[in-house]
Amino acid sequence: MTSIVRPARPPQPTLEMVAEVAGVSRATVSRVVNGSTKVSPEILASVTTAIKELNYVPNRAARSLASRQTQAVALVVPEDLTRFFGDPYFAAIVQGITRRLEQSDFTLNLMVASSDPRHKTLRYLRSGNVDGALIVSHHAGDEFVAELETSMPVVFGGRPSNADDLGAYFVDVDNEAGAVTGTQRLIDIGRRRIGSITGPIDMPAGIDRLSGFVRTLERVEMPADAVEHADFTASGAAAATRRLLGRCPEVDGIFVASDLMATGALDVLREYGRSVPGDVAIVGYDDSPAATSGPIPLTTVSQPSEEMGYAMADILLRLLAGDEKVPHRTIMPTRLVLRDSA
Amino acid sequence: MTSIVRPARPPQPTLEMVAEVAGVSRATVSRVVNGSTKVSPEILASVTTAIKELNYVPNRAARSLASRQTQAVALVVPEDLTRFFGDPYFAAIVQGITRRLEQSDFTLNLMVASSDPRHKTLRYLRSGNVDGALIVSHHAGDEFVAELETSMPVVFGGRPSNADDLGAYFVDVDNEAGAVTGTQRLIDIGRRRIGSITGPIDMPAGIDRLSGFVRTLERVEMPADAVEHADFTASGAAAATRRLLGRCPEVDGIFVASDLMATGALDVLREYGRSVPGDVAIVGYDDSPAATSGPIPLTTVSQPSEEMGYAMADILLRLLAGDEKVPHRTIMPTRLVLRDSA
DNA sequence: TTGTATGCGTTATCAT
């Protein structure tokens, strides 16, 4: 017979206990807690006192069970943790979401879930932990999303793959137009052999930026064959750059589909002894901190990532509030930011 | 009178509905869901079928209310998002925690909470959302922790400030010993005027690394006055490096209390035209990706951050399982990793 | 304005 070593934790106070101390009914305490106006000043005072005295905090599970809502939303990121932490783009998105959520009493659940079987994530979401979901970095294969949409409102960061799904809500930029601007810059500064390091071709952002690139070169009758695919990581981009340089050594301008990838390209270029922008001009995408953290400040297509996060959260909150006229697509502007690399 | 535009979401199936379909009682379904062995094969089969058919997922709120546990733990980081995403140290910690949690059926709630009033975080935690908490980057002023410990098991990453709190569980390295090793390296390679960029002096990690630095220099009768405090950010370290260089231009070796800060110092050194390690040798701390991402690979004091995260989660899980003989302090080893900067 | 009663979807304690 052993004694319990762990310090005994006092039971959390309940509504009922507060009611008893304040000498009122549970319902009244509930009203006070939920800020109902229909409560007399004296009772309000005594209940408030009792709450302070007991250090009462409402139990979420009970509240959620009774009210059928959780006051929480999830941010689902179908990527592994390394990518999530490695790309400042995600930091900006989270920042924006957080900024919006702080104005409400919703909390955010981060679900970075690729090593995790998607199935587990879906289970978690569907088990009533959150009222709605935000999804970024959505890949074509992620069909679990469809199922998710049947059980709660969902807002995407970046147009989802199945564009036919007209019911989807998303916040995005015109990726193709952004790519056109970025590519055009390379043409404007006189580059004649222009290549591209693309994002994953299973993501609309990757596809659209590539097609903007191709379209621009075709318009001026330049070859658009110096293209290598990568995965939005610096190391993936480095490898792609090596391939590109091997296949097409005369390249003098590269449109890279993200700033983080551009840093990888920069490293390889340095390794090969090519100066930037002298020998090779580089245009990135995102205008994330990665654009200015390296030795060569990047010329880049700026997208308002933080604002996009904010907008995503805002739309989801409106959806949850039952707002009927929320726009399905929110397109935000891009602009070219000129720095040193092109 | 307007019609509802939002797609009607079918109600989530409940235990009761499954029971009805399977032709058994709720209790039996519950047993199946929770993997009880005491259920006959035929019934197990029919219930399993019904669950699949209805696509049933247990409701967390109800389960948590009845069982009085949530199967979730929180990682509390009292820093702002920028710092959280900016320092690879946190990525490693989260990685380790996740790796451990994936082996259990606990989920992780990330709470990065400095802009957020600490109060709000505490409320969230105390409202029964999690069974236990992990806390990293704990500052001296964070007294909210004490209150948290009264309501759930808590494990710290890094020794908490109030070391008198003998009841606390934590995972750490011997920061002072690590600093000794790092500083000694600078002495060993012949540096005669050695300075340090420290972490925040309201954190044990900052204090201990500083005292290791000081102790080492005093032992060889070198002055330990070339010290500037910073905040574990690259920009903070850059500013501190400028101060240091201004005050003590003859410095030829710097012990920097984190790799991320070392990258900031490196930038300033380059700006001042000092070569590394030629003019100034640099030793960092952490051995995080920041140590190898820049142009000059850093010699650094390596700590097993990912393993520390894993250990933290492991300890918390054991605590939650009622394990009585979990060690209060877990100290992990550091080692000097030699690269180019010193 | 306040209180009473019922239900939210589970788990757990009893019977059987």
Added chain:
DNA sequence: ATGATAACGCATACAA
């Protein structure tokens, strides 16, 4: 092995 039935802590429709 299975089934009633009582909590769990709260919100809410309804009654007073």
